[in-house]
Each structure stands twice: as C-alpha cells, then as structure tokens.
Amino acid sequence: MKNSKTTVKRIAARGHYDKETIYAVLDAACICHLAFVYEGYPVVIPTIYGREDDYIYFHGSSASRMLKTVDDDISISLSVAMVDGIVLARSGFHSSLNYRSVVAFGVAEKVVDTSEKENALKQITEHIIKDRWEEIRPINEKELQITDVFKLKLDEVSAKIRTGEPKDELADYKLNIWSGVIPMKTTYMEPESDSHSKDLPVSKAALRLTERKNK
Template structure:
C-alpha cells in the first residue's frame, strides 16, 4: 500500500512515522470529538501555549475570545501558529517501566489565523462553538446580541496543513520480559458525564433536555 503523503514537511510525523495519518476524514473526526485545543504562538520573543475552546466548519477551525486577549491580539497579526488537539483513549501498561505508554489520537495544525470580519461568517462560527460543545443547544438559547458580537473576536485557521497521530493496541515488551509475572495490558479511559446539576435559579417546570441527559462524547 502506498504511504499517505503529508501536506507539508512541518506536518510529517517523524517520531514513529507509522502512527501518522494524513486523511482528512480522520483529522476531522478527532477535531469533532475533542473539546479543547492548545494554541501555541510566540509573542515578543516569549512562547505561549493557551488552552481554549474551538469549533470547526468544513475545512476551517475557529477560535474566539475577547479583544483584550493577548492570544487573539497576537494571532490576528498573521504570525505562525500551531494548534493541537489530543484525545486520551487509555493507559498502556507494560511489563517494564520503559515500555509503558498511552493510547491516543491527536491532531497538529500549522498556519496563520485570520480575523473574521464578515458578520454572517462570525455568527456561523459562534454557532459552531456552541454546537461543538453540545449539539442542539444553539436552537434553544438566546443568540448573541449586537453588543456581544462586538465584544467577541473570531479567528479562522484553515485546515490545509494538518496531520493526525494515533496509537492503539496493547504493550510491546522486550521478548525476555514476557516471562515477568506482572499484569500487562490496556486500561481504557473514556470521558463520561456525571449527573447534571440544575442552576439555583432554574424554574422548576423546566425539564432536563434529552441532549443533556443522553450526552456522549
């Protein structure tokens, strides 16, 4: 089978390259399941990595924040940015300390962000943020008003330069270590919701929506 080609030298997975994946569908699936991205950039010679929420519409990733945000102010200047998303799927417990690992799915995105000035695109991005966190929420809540729209900046980042990296399966021990009498295998991890806690001022007649009670990630 012909190996997949990375979209750029920067996105080529060099460490354990067989774990690299450059398929658009795989990248989008990981992004759609994740909740938090980490945005890496350099401002005045100082590197920063900031966790933040995000949303995806087709082949564009959106992030947002206050006009006072250092991250937002810096990124709209068109500097290079690196955005990462990681899903932790489990702990891999080997027979030796050296071969312990984790199962994961991750995406790395390179590029430059652009300020979204078109009102329709900005509104669609804000909807994408909400729906990314919990589907069907946008149709029930109040939409952002003019003041809130003015107080929120949205940046777009194309997904043209992105790659995924994944690890699955059990531990890979040294052959001699398979005789060590210690448990080895995978401990799967999963993000699961707890019981919803109603707001103290919630009207008692308002029922819990099924999209909350049946929430899965």
C-alpha cells in the first residue's frame, strides 16, 4: 500500500503501511473525514463509516448534500484521527500531539446492488456499536432506496502514529522547563434511556460497548 501519495515523509518513523496497524486505527475511531472536489473546490465533511475486509463504506446522504448530487464514482480522500495525548515539549516547535491517524485515497464507487447496500449499512451501524443491528427494526425498502451508499477500496492508505514523550533539541534539555504528556482518552458513559424506553432493559449492545470501551 506504499506509494508516492501515501508515503509518510515528514517523520518517516511514524509511518505504517501494514493492514493490521491501519485497520486497527480505522476500527477504533468513531467518525472519519471525507474530502472531495465539488465544482472545483475542496470540500471536507465528517461522517460515520464502516469497514469490512478491504472496503470502507459510508452513506452519501448523511455525508453531504453535495455528495448526494454525485451519480458516478468520485475521487475522495479519507482521514481518521484520534488524539491520545498532548505532548508538551520545551519548545513550541517540538510540542505535539500523540495520535493515531489513517489517510486513504481512492475512487469511491456508488453501491447499487441492494443486498450489498444493506450489508454496507449494517457495517456502518456495527462500526459504531457492535451487535446493535440485531436489536433494531430491520431496514425497509424505502429507507434502502433513498440512502446512497459508497464504498472505497483500501489500496492507497497509510497510518501515522505518535506515542511517547517529547523529543526536544539536545540543548533544551538543560532548561528548567517541565515537559511531558497529558494523556487523553474517550470515555463512554452510562447509557441513558430515551423517554419511551424507561421500562425496557437497557440494550445489551450498549452495555457491552461501554464495558469494552472503558476497560
């Protein structure tokens, strides 16, 4: 998956090109950002997505009304980024973040086959919360029809990961400046029942998610 566009040049040691590393980052994040060119201008929008094997799925309607106007395949760039900590170096120049990120390039194809579309929507739901698909009311014809789904094959893709403490200029280590890391994490809180669910047992998928994410 390493080529001219995806090769991480700036700090090569942070670049990763193996599926295991890349897919772990894609699976851990909640949303991605998609960029595409619309009437000559770059457009970036946040959206949810799912991954199955070497494909990313997303739906056009939630993504953007602009993407909704696209009837053909469309060139996109996709990014996923999670911040794991603030890196406080002795200089601004070396101050940084700890993070896990993936950037992919490619042509997103509109999914037309109905069962492929349904499976894609399942992957998107399951990406956000595993096993929820079985709990909800099945998708109906009308919903399937009005939802545009795209898929992107993960060919041109790479990950960048930074971990650990600051790397300062040698001379700066003598300075009396505290340096280190403020670790950050995403916390999933107790599921809150909506006004119609007060008497129902909380979704097993929701309970499992909060348990899994917070351990």
